[in-house]
Amino acid sequence: MAERKHDRKFVRTFFTTPTAVEGEEDSAKMLRGAVGLRGMKAPDVWVPDNEDATAPSMRDEGAENIVEVVAENGADFPGEIHPRVVWHRDSPATRYQGFKHMLQISDPERGAIEHIDGFVIPEVGDIDDWKKADEFITIVENEHGLEEGSIAMSVIIESGQAELAMGQLREEMGKPTNNLERLFLLVDGEVDYTKDMRAITPTGALPPWPELRHNTSRGASAAGLIAVDGPYDDIRDVEGYHERMTDNQAKGMLGIWSLTPGQVVEANQSPLPPENGSWLLDVGGRKVELESEDGVEIYDGNRLSLEETGDGYVLRVGGDGRELDEDELREELLDMTEYVPSMDDIVDSMEEFEAAKEAGRGAIAITQSATLRIDGVEIDVNKDRMWDEATYQAAMTPITLFQDVYRNRPDQHEELAEMYSEDVVERAMDVGA
Amino acid sequence: MAERKHDRKFVRTFFTTPTAVEGEEDSAKMLRGAVGLRGMKAPDVWVPDNEDATAPSMRDEGAENIVEVVAENGADFPGEIHPRVVWHRDSPATRYQGFKHMLQISDPERGAIEHIDGFVIPEVGDIDDWKKADEFITIVENEHGLEEGSIAMSVIIESGQAELAMGQLREEMGKPTNNLERLFLLVDGEVDYTKDMRAITPTGALPPWPELRHNTSRGASAAGLIAVDGPYDDIRDVEGYHERMTDNQAKGMLGIWSLTPGQVVEANQSPLPPENGSWLLDVGGRKVELESEDGVEIYDGNRLSLEETGDGYVLRVGGDGRELDEDELREELLDMTEYVPSMDDIVDSMEEFEAAKEAGRGAIAITQSATLRIDGVEIDVNKDRMWDEATYQAAMTPITLFQDVYRNRPDQHEELAEMYSEDVVERAMDVGA
Amino acid sequence: MAERKHDRKFVRTFFTTPTAVEGEEDSAKMLRGAVGLRGMKAPDVWVPDNEDATAPSMRDEGAENIVEVVAENGADFPGEIHPRVVWHRDSPATRYQGFKHMLQISDPERGAIEHIDGFVIPEVGDIDDWKKADEFITIVENEHGLEEGSIAMSVIIESGQAELAMGQLREEMGKPTNNLERLFLLVDGEVDYTKDMRAITPTGALPPWPELRHNTSRGASAAGLIAVDGPYDDIRDVEGYHERMTDNQAKGMLGIWSLTPGQVVEANQSPLPPENGSWLLDVGGRKVELESEDGVEIYDGNRLSLEETGDGYVLRVGGDGRELDEDELREELLDMTEYVPSMDDIVDSMEEFEAAKEAGRGAIAITQSATLRIDGVEIDVNKDRMWDEATYQAAMTPITLFQDVYRNRPDQHEELAEMYSEDVVERAMDVGA
Incomplete structure (x- = not known):
């Protein structure tokens, strides 16, 4: 695989939280709850979601809430923080709004950006559309005196165009007129993808889209990125969530979206080898x-x-x-x-x-x-x-993942030691060195 | 999805008819039968087939038959009319013959072209081969004083080359030296595709080719075109035809080839929501x-x-x-x-x-x-x-399809009202506006 | 399909043999055994494997063994001979070692190259990496006074990058600054591919990778090459090997890797029509x-x-x-x-x-x-x-394969006649002419 240039080589969990909820005394209540998660309940990547999870009328307030909550509590959050802003390949107004929110959230005087690792851009189109988002982030970095390329960019793959674009990343990422090396996660978004592809199922359930997931995993492998599957809507169906993750793992897609802390726990554990054979x-x-x-x-x-x-x-x-x-x-x-x-x-x-x-x-x-x-x-x-x-090399994948988790998530050490025993953890950290 | 520039946003049915049958008193008999179809038996796209369905020795006569039958009856046909001409990526002689037939059929003095919406080009190869067909159609338009780009072009995907070409449409369609914006349908042709891929099955049955169908659907989504599956040979097997369509619909491929008016009825109904839950x-x-x-x-x-x-x-x-x-x-x-x-x-x-x-x-x-x-x-x-x-947006797909059908196919209003009741039809036309 | 420019239009079997085994009196013992195979036990393509099958410390000796054994016995070997040398997209040292081995093996004064049809390059990356291997072979040809393009090149697809590269072959193979027309086999290597894609399965079994195999078959079809599946590890599981081959054949992938002469027999027979209905x-x-x-x-x-x-x-x-x-x-x-x-x-x-x-x-x-x-x-x-x-055309595939086998493998005539009877063989050679 191509070299992965990020701090995290693996991402198990991508957990989204509404940034502003109407009708609550404190509209940032859910952000405040999420930023306090620790251990197995805390995701590898936390996504304050200023797009679909937040009502359009609340998104300006949501951007403010992100700044406030992350500035105050971001330093202690054990995972990475990647807010999602609005974007759409077909709407310049939406793209401009996303740019303004990124500019606002990244202002170093506000104190949030030092805890923010990147932004998540939804609804991207073909590769030239990805470059527009990349360029806005470059301008944000420049305006705020941040190092060029220091803010990561993750995208949601929810159109046929974007699926095709993943085949071109390798040749586009080296070009001098962009900073696409900032790319981090390729995240499938099956609900909107289903709409874009105009697919129909009798019950209204989502199609399984195996080819999309393969192509996302392959795109990540070829370009040194990390593949993440989209949300699993039926929150009660823990068994179904596990089956989906097992299927994803056989495709090389080791991360998945989580909608609740309960799903975060399941998804944090799923790619790790079991305690007992x-x-x-x-x-x-x-x-x-x-x-x-x-x-x-x-x-x-x-x-x-x-x-x-x-x-x-x-x-x-x-x-x-x-x-x-x-x-x-x-x-x-x-x-x-x-x-x-x-x-x-x-x-x-x-x-x-x-x-x-x-x-x-x-x-x-x-x-x-x-x-x-x-x-x-x-x-x-x-x-x-x-x-x-x-x-040996193939068996190494879950171990490397474990080692990446152990190094980056001290807040999970206790639970891992409980699960596997101190001795096994120690030997797992030593093997393959 | 990319904007679809055609009159029809959805095509359920692609019905082919031999253009000239040897041994009949009137070699155009089948064309005359097909052009008279109305209601659920009439396809969204009717394809007088001057390629595989017609013997090579009859194709010059077939081209004449198309002109004659369409000039006489095309005005009343409720669907679009897209004759298929001969073409082959490996044969300049075949391509030249296809060009001559298009030139002949499109002559405005013969009165057929005003009822013809486009041509279907089979056996295309890589994207440069598609451009050759596009260029011939441009010359046809110019010779006959028709507006450049006014004749639609649909292609049959029946080679690995053509499958790959669908990944390049989005970047090729905007280029100044072609008129590929005329593209309309991407139609899989699994029989010849199987030959091109050199696939073998024990019984001689066609392989299911799920990846091809995914890639065709994705190509259509990315380039604003419409995806159509190939023929289902076992005409008696209605249940199998339905299963195939359900599988296709979950891939976003909402249209399918029909070989008989009976198959047209099934395929016109299949993507519409059922009458009863x-x-x-x-x-x-x-x-x-x-x-x-x-x-x-x-x-x-x-x-x-x-x-x-x-x-x-x-x-x-x-x-x-x-x-x-x-x-x-x-x-x-x-x-x-x-x-x-x-x-x-x-x-x-x-x-x-x-x-x-x-x-x-x-x-x-x-x-x-x-x-x-x-x-x-x-x-x-x-x-x-x-x-x-x-x-809501995802549930919209079958409704948008219904609305497209209702607007474009007044000949099916009665059958739709019978199936759903007037009241449901009316509400379905109003919703989502 | 694009025209296949090689002597063989079909390859059923790709059989690898370690080039030098430590601890044996004669380190070339296994090569000497394999070069003596005849009939159904002899593969269409024999691969003296100077990469994974041979310990790193033995590879210089392995290159010498190839020269010696092929010079002595290569003339009588009934299949083609394509040694595998070392290569890695991420290691210039490995690539240079592979180049030196090819230079050494191809020296006409040593007498092996006249029996060698090409080289197998593993672990290729994107298309520019393939060109590096192609360029080394061009230099080898030039240094040794061999015709440019006369040495075939086959690649092992064992990375997401290489999978994507197969989509670009058609446009790259005609370019004046390479000799990629020398390409022959596209061989999947699922073990290392699984590692590159970072896939995990509960039992450690290989994922089925249907999309990879489709894309390899399609790449071969589009570029006039031949698709071959990777090794099937469980040598005892004959039924499983057959199921895999049947699945491959429905994808147009008619060749497969063989690890033992027993597997060669199975794989040589599998794509041929059965003796009895x-x-x-x-x-x-x-x-x-x-x-x-x-x-x-x-x-x-x-x-x-x-x-x-x-x-x-x-x-x-x-x-x-x-x-x-x-x-x-x-x-x-x-x-x-x-x-x-x-x-x-x-x-x-x-x-x-x-x-x-x-x-x-x-x-x-x-x-x-x-x-x-x-x-x-x-x-x-x-x-x-x-x-x-x-x-008729689709049914032709197994017959064309049979004819290709019969023409190129006189050593299998007897077994084929025994299997099918002389009469059926004769008629099968005449049909479709």
Whole structure:
């Protein structure tokens, strides 16, 4: 991947907060609440949202609220701060309003800009539209005596134009007449993207847009940026949010928008390796997590059955039964199982591989053992996986992410140590160095 | 999305007709049949097809037939008329033949061109190949004293080259040495695309090509054009045609090729909201439409069972049963159900949101209520959905489509009023104004 | 598709071999084994791998081994020979090492280069990085008095940058300051791509990357190159390897990496039409291959049941039963079945269509008949498929592939004749001429 030039190499969470709420005694109440978040509830990137989350009539007041709240409390906020201002590829008035808000928020005499890491620009169009936003930020920097390029710029991808623009970043970012090196996050915005693409679903649910997410992840990889998925509206649906994140992670999109502190907690944890390993059994195309009890991994569903006969076993999947001897059964179960390694397991394997490499060996077998119990019958299996340099490098991604989190988020140290134990945390920080 | 400069903002149907059939007394018989179509059987775009649908030896006669039939009957045809001529990125002879046919068909003295909206160019290659076709049309316009750019150009995407070219349209369309602003439809042609990509499937069926369709939809969005999917060969398979259209619509591709008037009817209706709403139940990963009877939504499959016990319920999905009290059951069923709103429902919700917005509220809850019956047990559920400006805008797409249809297709007014009732049609035309 | 300028129009197999193994008496042992492969065990493209498969400390020796083994045995090797050298977009030292190895291997006085068809360059970045490799090869050619452009160049796509570069090949390959026309294979490298994209999966398995494979296939189609998928690590999992190849083929990616001679055999056969046709039955969303016995196609699973009643039939899928008369049953079964044609069937159909075309007919119906047996009940079905020019052209792909194999791989003639019979082979070579 291209070198990432930002302080953070990974961003798990992008949390937006309305900047001014009408009808409250203190219109900045929600900002004041959010700026106080700490630990797993605090996002990697906090976005005081002066665009869609805030009523149009409240946005001037919202810009003022950002200045006030960030000047007062920004120094202690554990994540980065990137306010979102208004912008639209089709509206010069909106773009000018966004410029004026950035100019106002960045005034060093007001004391907020020293805690602000960048701005988020929504509704960008093609690459020339991105350059307009970049130019306004350059002017803001110059007017306020800030170093050129010091304010990061993140964009929301919510149009076909912007999706295409991500393919051109690599060649545009080096050009002398822009400062696009300030780019930081590429954030998908599926609601407005759906509108721009004019997509329709029967229930009104958002389409999954797998190609958009791939292209965003690829754009980030090619240009040294960080990819973030858009909001997951159904706040109650924690399982759905996790499924979406797992799907994103397989695309290289490790960050996601969060709408509530509860979602922040889930999204901060999701890309980190689990505390405990687990075994999955593939039963007729579905992966079922086995229940671990006293070191035995138990399947208690009814789609699979196992029976001991005098001289072997009968294994039934759905209605189809097969007679197997012990070796065949073990082979069959090995093919049906997968192991999800814990943080501890990953660190173990990496240490083992590092030692082997130092001893001059290029590949080693890593073994996971388990006793499976199905219908009361127990079978021991050993799952081997060859580790070579490439496996090691690929396994490195979640560890590098963990190390980035640990270095940048001291406020999460306690929770991480509780989750993984001090020892595992320490070894995870040492591995791969 | 970029501004769409054509009379039609949406095209549901692209219907091709052979221009000259050998062995018939009147070789133009099929053209004469098609030009007489009205109402739901008449497509939004009618394509007298002087390419693949017509034998090579009949194409000169086909060009003549187009002139004759369109001059005589084109004035009364309710959709747009876009003949397809021959073209190939690899054959100058074919391209020259296509040019000559366009020149011939467009002669104002023959009386057809005043009813013709544009030409369809198949087998285009990279963007410079598109420019060759555009240039020929410019020469045709100039020779015949027609306004430059007045003849629309649609292309069939049936090569990897052309797929890539769609990523460059936005920057190429403004250039002074072409008239690519005349572009109208981007139509996928999966049969020849499959050949160009050299794809193989075991049964010889076409691959689904999801990425191509995404890229076509995105290209249309970015350049202000309209995306149309290719032909669905299995004419008898109405259900398959609908599934394909639903899949396309979730990608923002709202138009599709039709090979018969029967397919035209299906494709004209498919992107319009349904007449009646319906409830879907997710049973073990499959969505089943519930049967509505006297205001009760009934599940009568056997993958799910529900039983009332003395102090609660037992809900079984597949083999797994769970004991639930009434609130838990309701919560569970809410998670398993989705509602497909009718046109009436959508208009209702939009009116409600518009009223709320006028009263200064930015978000409202829209509730759908139902009584579900499973194994004779009845449970009432209320499904809430938050509507904000973004939800409203996204819900607008099918309504804008309806309005575009209603304005441009008076011949379908009667059928639409029958389907939705006069009242719903009227309110659908008023909403969002 | 763009014209493919190479001797091979298709490449099924890309087989890598370590160039120098430490601790062996003869470090070139594996090269000597691989160069001796013949017939179905010999790949279309053999890649002595002086990059990842060979320890860094052994690569200078590996380059020498390539020269020695290829000079001695390369003349008799039935496939093409394309050594992989080291390269990295981010490391000038690695690139310079790769250049020196190419210079060394290509020295005509050493006698290897006359049997070497090209080089494989891994870890390429954006298009300007590809040009650096191309320029080094030009210098190698010039230094050694070889014709400019005579050494092919294949690249491994293992970064987002390289994926994007494939969209620019068509415009870059004609430019006067490079010799990119030498490009041959675009090979996906999913392990390092996963690292570059920073993707994570729970078990550490590789993500499927469907968009990457689509884009590689499209890049190959647009630029006249050949697309090859990356290695399939789980060597024991033959079924999984086949599923991957079937999926690839539907994307137009007909070649795949092979890690063992066993995988080479599977991958050489996979894109060729099967020896025998077979019937598939779609049972509740799953396709089951019917067992053929004495001309009857038998379903013996238990998800579908068929019963004869006095005046008709009851067909049950899962739990849902329906009463049908004979015609309805036949219609229903027709919808549920698909036929996978054999090589013989495909050649038959093409011959039949060619004859019809000569007789002036543009479309014919091709019929496949079968007797289906379900629960002892037998029903005859006739499956019609319309063949027109487009169907014929699309069906041509596997035949053209076969013809390319047959012409270029005399060492496989015997095995192909055994598989298909002499007669079918002969007719397959004649069809479409």
